[in-house]
Structures are given as C-alpha cells and as structure tokens.
Amino acid sequence: MPLVVRIEKAEPPARTDALETAARAVLVLLTDERAQGEGEWAEAVRDWQDARIRKVVRRARGAEWRKAETLPGVTVDGDGAQVRVFPPVPLDGWPKELAKLQVSGTDLDDPEPVAAVTEPALPVLWLNPDLAMSAGKAMAQAGHAAQLAWWELTEAERAAWQDSGFRLAVRTAARERWAELSGSGLPVVRDAGFTEIAPGSATVVADHPALRSRL
Known part of the structure; x- marks a missing residue:
C-alpha cells in the first residue's frame, strides 16, 4: 500500500x-x-x-x-x-x-514536546522505545498497528471508531512499560525486516480501549 x-x-x-x-x-x-x-x-x-x-x-x-x-x-x-x-x-x-518519489528524507521532528495521553477512551499506538526508526518507517508501522486493531474490533466498535473520525494517538512507550504492553495480548506489529530494523522486531502495540477491556 x-x-x-x-x-x-x-x-x-x-x-x-x-x-x-x-x-x-x-x-x-x-x-x-x-x-x-x-x-x-x-x-x-x-x-x-x-x-x-x-x-x-x-x-x-x-x-x-x-x-x-x-x-x-x-x-x-x-x-x-x-x-x-x-x-x-x-x-x-x-x-x-x-x-520516482523518494523513500529517504522523511526524518521529521516534533518542534514542541508531545503531550501525554490522558484520555482513557483514546486509542494509542505505542512505539517501541528501543528502536530507532525514520518517520517514514514509523508511519508505516503505525498504519500496520491501526489495521491490526481494526481487524480485531466488532462491527459496532468499528462503527464507533469511524464515527469519531478514527481518533487516535501515537506515542513512544516508556521503557518500563514496553514489556508489559508487548506481552499484554494487544495487537503487536512485528516487522518483516525489509528496511531499517531486524526481522521479527516488535515495533508498535495497538492499545485500543475496546480491545484492552477484553484482556
């Protein structure tokens, strides 16, 4: 895609x-x-x-x-x-x-500190804090995570998310939380290893509240 x-x-x-x-x-x-x-x-x-x-x-x-x-x-x-x-x-x-478009050159920065997520109902895609990824690579991984979460939702949960305009947040997990998140049963993206990182690396955890409630 x-x-x-x-x-x-x-x-x-x-x-x-x-x-x-x-x-x-x-x-x-x-x-x-x-x-x-x-x-x-x-x-x-x-x-x-x-x-x-x-x-x-x-x-x-x-x-x-x-x-x-x-x-x-x-x-x-x-x-x-x-x-x-x-x-x-x-x-x-x-x-x-x-x-003919370039893959490289997607290194972006956040000019201001990114606010912590304080809304319990907001889906969060948590990035692995131990992996260095270009913005382009991380964008693809975030897309994977959103899709994995979507696949696991019920029709009613999908409709609610769509009605919200697919509100979500992407944040880097705290190192002390990553093991808990990646082993929680929430959807985990594991990279194929075509670019930047080793095959099988866990890159993102999709923490959708509807899925969290079923754990």
Missing part, C-alpha cells in the same frame, strides 16, 4: 502528527466505499490483506505532491500533516508518478 506524505521545505509536518495522520489514512482507505464489496479497489485490497500488509511511505512536495493527488486515492489531513494513501499495488507496478 503506497502512502505519500507531503513534506514542503518551508513547512514540514511535525513527526507525531505525520504518524497519526498516516495511521488514520490507512483506516480511511479500508473503509472507503471503493474498497468495499464490489468497489473498484475492493479486489486489490482483499488480495493485499490475504498476503502481507506491507506499506511503503514516500515523500513529495510541490509539483510532485500535486501529481500524486491526481491519482486514485484518499488524502487525509492532520493538524498540519497531509498524507495521501493509495489502493494496494505490486511494487513493480507503481504508477510512474509514485515510483
């Missing part, structure tokens, strides 16, 4: 905003009517979900971003971030407008 994050030189998005927007973008595409039933994206989405839910994040700015927006997909806005997500396609079949 291709995701493109808009990174303009003058106003790059904050890292956490980009991660949260990418996670929401995955859910928005999965629930788009074109990805459902007999929709035009449905077969591609089903085939992809039956295989490996790999996601690749690339960056664009200026004319590159405008070209990406002309391709079939969905743009999701965060506080300042913009992410466009596209229906799944084989890596060797990417449209030329996306294939």
Whole structure:
C-alpha cells in the first residue's frame, strides 16, 4: 500500500502528527466505499490483506505532491500533516508518478514536546522505545498497528471508531512499560525486516480501549 506524505521545505509536518495522520489514512482507505464489496479497489485490497500488509511511505512536495493527488486515492489531513494513501499495488507496478518519489528524507521532528495521553477512551499506538526508526518507517508501522486493531474490533466498535473520525494517538512507550504492553495480548506489529530494523522486531502495540477491556 503506497502512502505519500507531503513534506514542503518551508513547512514540514511535525513527526507525531505525520504518524497519526498516516495511521488514520490507512483506516480511511479500508473503509472507503471503493474498497468495499464490489468497489473498484475492493479486489486489490482483499488480495493485499490475504498476503502481507506491507506499506511503503514516500515523500513529495510541490509539483510532485500535486501529481500524486491526481491519482486514485484518499488524502487525509492532520493538524498540519497531509498524507495521501493509495489502493494496494505490486511494487513493480507503481504508477510512474509514485515510483520516482523518494523513500529517504522523511526524518521529521516534533518542534514542541508531545503531550501525554490522558484520555482513557483514546486509542494509542505505542512505539517501541528501543528502536530507532525514520518517520517514514514509523508511519508505516503505525498504519500496520491501526489495521491490526481494526481487524480485531466488532462491527459496532468499528462503527464507533469511524464515527469519531478514527481518533487516535501515537506515542513512544516508556521503557518500563514496553514489556508489559508487548506481552499484554494487544495487537503487536512485528516487522518483516525489509528496511531499517531486524526481522521479527516488535515495533508498535495497538492499545485500543475496546480491545484492552477484553484482556
């Protein structure tokens, strides 16, 4: 699944905003009517979900971003971030407008300290504190975590999350909590090891309150 994050030189998005927007973008595409039933994206989405839910994040700015927006997909806005997500396609079949975009260069920062999550009902995607990931890599992992949580929810729980606009937070777990979180029974993303980190590494835990209540 291709995701493109808009990174303009003058106003790059904050890292956490980009991660949260990418996670929401995955859910928005999965629930788009074109990805459902007999929709035009449905077969591609089903085939992809039956295989490996790999996601690749690339960056664009200026004319590159405008070209990406002309391709079939969905743009999701965060506080300042913009992410466009596209229906799944084989890596060797990417449209030329996306294939030429760079994977590198997605190192983003949070200019201000990120607030702690204090709302018990807010789903949180917890990043492994012991793994160093570029923003692009972390965006893909956050998208995986959101999708794993989605798969485990009931229809009513999915509807409630969708009605909220897929509200969620992405935070780095405290080291003293990571072992507890990753062994709690909540969905855990384990990376295939194609880029940046070792195969099998646990990258994100999806802490959705509906799933937590069933533990």
